[in-house]
Amino acid sequence: MTTTCIPIKNVTTTDTAAAAKRFPLDQWYVAGFSSEFTDKPIARTFLNQKVVLFRTGEGQVAALEDRCCHRSLPLSCGTVEGTGVRCGYHGLLYAPNGQCIEIPGQERIPSKAKVKAYHVIEKNQIIWIWMPRDEAADPNRAPPDYPFHDDPRYKFGSGNYHYQSPWQLIHDNLLDLSHLGYVHLLTIGGDAKLHMNAPMKVTSEGDHVKVVRLMPDSSPPPTYRKAWPFGEKCERWQEIEFDVTHLRIWTGAVEPDTDAIDDPERGGFHMRGFHGITPETDETCHYFWSMSSTKHPDMPENIDAVIQQTAFTFDEDRTIIEAQYRNMLEFGEKASWIDIHVDAGANRARRIVADLIKKQAPAELSGS
Template sequence: MSYPQDCWYVAATSDEVGDGLVSRRILDRSVLLFRLSDGSIAALEDRCAHRPYPLSAGHREDDLVVCGYHGCTYDASGRCVRMPGQDNPPWGAQVRAFPVLERAPFVWIWTGTPGGERLRPPPSTPWLQGDGWSSVGERRVVAADVVLLHEHYLDLTNVFEMHPELVPPGIEALPPLEEVIVSEMSVAYTRELPQAPLAPWEAKVSGLDRLESFGRRETGTFVTPGLHKQTYSIIGPDGPELELVRTHGFTPESSGVTHVFLQISWRGGSLSSDAGAQLAGVFHEMADRDVAVLETMQRCLDEDPTPRRYVNVKADRAALRARKIMQSMVEEERAD
């Protein structure tokens, strides 16, 4: 299965796009990003209309981009406004400009059907825009297909094997995945964990008494093919003591390679002074292990001489629903 084209994906984080030219491979397209003098962001096909040379290898003149091969010059709409050696550029001398929407910390891009972006706005992420939340993030390029990534994070039963130090003491298995909520374009599940003392990382981050017992609520949501959201709350007698949101922007570079834009967000009443640094370290190490497994699975798929049928289990319910949504989107686009 390929990946849906008609979807908003994260192209970059806001702090990546400044005065320079940023080149990125997105959905098998070379894209050039740059920030204009009014603060907005432009995104162009990273190819000169004259010859197959990347515009990102050129330079800027104010809000214009000059190709480093012959000097063909483009504005933010992709129109060639200057062609060396003649008074006017030839008719049709332009490159595609892609719709962009910046909602810090993410820069969203639409590379699908022109005009389709108006029908499907990018997902809302209010927890990344303040209101008591703090966030820290990182970007990775993972040699695994975007479908594998969504499936991996919709099934956290692997935590006991892959991340045992994160599990609260006394919890030996996750409750069965009984409730999966499915809409036309999204999949979500919720788990309530039994009361248990704090794991070492929970105590360090939350500032709570390690000897007390707390409940936990864990959710996972396939928001769109380009966004995955997980929440994890430590619940005290009066409500949440610590709320965490792990946000993944998944953007296919090509089949088998995915850009991952990770944001860890948190809020709580008695957090430690270095909660951000603690969380960044915990989830960075967790991502290292996840990536190693995901890239190994992709290599196994690539090495199989013929497609193999794997067994599904109850914990795969949400992952299989997400795969089905993505597959139906791809099939609909091919039919159109």
Template sequence: MSTSQIQSLAYEVGAPTELPKFPLNQWYVAGFAWELKDKPVGRTLLGKPVVLFRTADGQPAALEDRCCHRALPLSHGTLEEQGVRCGYHGLLFNGAGQCLEVPGQAKVPTKAKVPAYHVRERDQILWIWFGSADHKEPTYEPPTYDIHSSGEYLYEGDVYHYDAPYQLIHDNLLDLSHLGYVHLRTIGGNAGIHMNAQMRVESDDKTVRVIRHMPDSVPPPTYTAAYPFKGNVDRWQEIEFCVTHLRIWTGAVDAGTDSLEDPSRGGFHMRGFHGVTPETENTSHYFWTIATNPKSNHEETKAKVVEQTAMTFEEDKVVIEVQYQNMLEFGPGPMVDIHVDVGANRARKIIEQLRQES
């Protein structure tokens, strides 16, 4: 592992006096649209406590999670038609952070407001902008994800909290060779085939793409539970990394039936969205959805895929959190790279460059 990579790991397991450092001027995932119901949602993102809620006109809002009166988290308050009301003394704030009412007092102080963040809702994903001093306003719109809105797939998702730095989650998702060892009950399969998969890695200054093919392999349990394969299958794994999220397209066709280079190939598909947002320098939020294309028994098949996917991510969570605890125990010593680390190492270089530019 190179010196720069060791330094990148070092800040994750380093002294507690170090401040968290993340790429700014990016749209990070803050949550999902279905989370904003009748209560405010409190969440720390990039070290910033944020309260999320929906305004009367249906628009998402994000404020600093701190009442300007006596600092109670606004996420401990209640929602009303005009905004969020503090649960301590009842100050009412709108989606822009302006105080609209102080109970028992006719005049609202001019300074009675809390910082507001830019937040957007696209394809059921909530995106939040943490800009730098030079780019407080968004410089571009958040990504689209039409897998959620095209009508071609059924999907569900959830939010996990990790006691580990966010880049360890990136590493895990960019290296699917571990499936044969960590996920034997679900999406694993033959470990030797995973470790020897045909792989190519493409990258530029903002993205990394890892493509893995495993022709003529035995379908794993999740695949056979969801799709009527006739025997061995040709599997694919296509991973696209961006600094705030990853998109992973996996699946299989009956062996020898479709080209794995054909973007419109048939077979069984699993399309995963993975929003990886730092909570602090040592903890993370993992926002995921899984979409699939059932051929029959649609709701039943979707439920199976979602259940199996959740089991998979729970297995990953155990491994990553224990891995991080061991990194803390042993300190930021050098680690050996192997052939499956190419994508993750390139992603770390992109993040380091974006941190320096923030």
């Protein structure tokens, strides 16, 4: 089966040394979800590097440099076969390790007939790709765990967006949920004043940041009412965990006078969001999201509506963030920022990313 070859505009492939000045390396980034990979190659760019992803007939997910070593046609313009991906120009067949294993009409395969291969692992229905500082080195740790995709207590839906904005603007947005009361009034919003005034606890350890807001005596927003038989009030929480390549956001509520909202084993309505933010270029990025939610026994069919509403909130976020970035470009150096109290988590995350880049950048690029 053939696949449509879609050109990627405004994308340049950089070497690892240049990438080290722009993005944290030696990291597992999100490359997609398991459900996306069927019988066609997928072209994506990660950290300015063009990649083709595919699932072989044996079920293995692989990632190669998106370039045939013969005449440089993107391998994503080709087809997936049982043992690899075949170039759509002259039929060279590549195995998941990047080695050419067949040249039609030619018995001898040159040793140089190969392309760069990336380490990829499929775990919890997420595809992770290792973006290394040293291309010859193997990953030094396993990808993160995200058990909620496989937890029978939850049902989840997923999707992905392409953003015309740098990746860290999305970090800023997700680490500060005070915007819910202004941007998401029809879904997961709620009382804007309550969001802005709720005590916010920000902690960090290593390369991780955690932000917690507890909001007792809240009015359930529309999405919550669709999924759970709340009355006029609920006890609401927001817990955000930042990792360099993704965020985990646990929000939800319990009915008054039931479980404590700081009890790790609390029941009630849960929304566990997974947010894989992977840079495409310096100015664009991928956003791979999923939402896992619990269901009330009296309202079991409302989970699909919750997932649809979640996707709608991400549409709203993308509109805001892309408009923000366009304005930043228009105003240029005039677009200076001030910080307010809700920015504490986002600022810590930016410092972590900046420190990682500074530590890894080669001396000739970092100016030291």
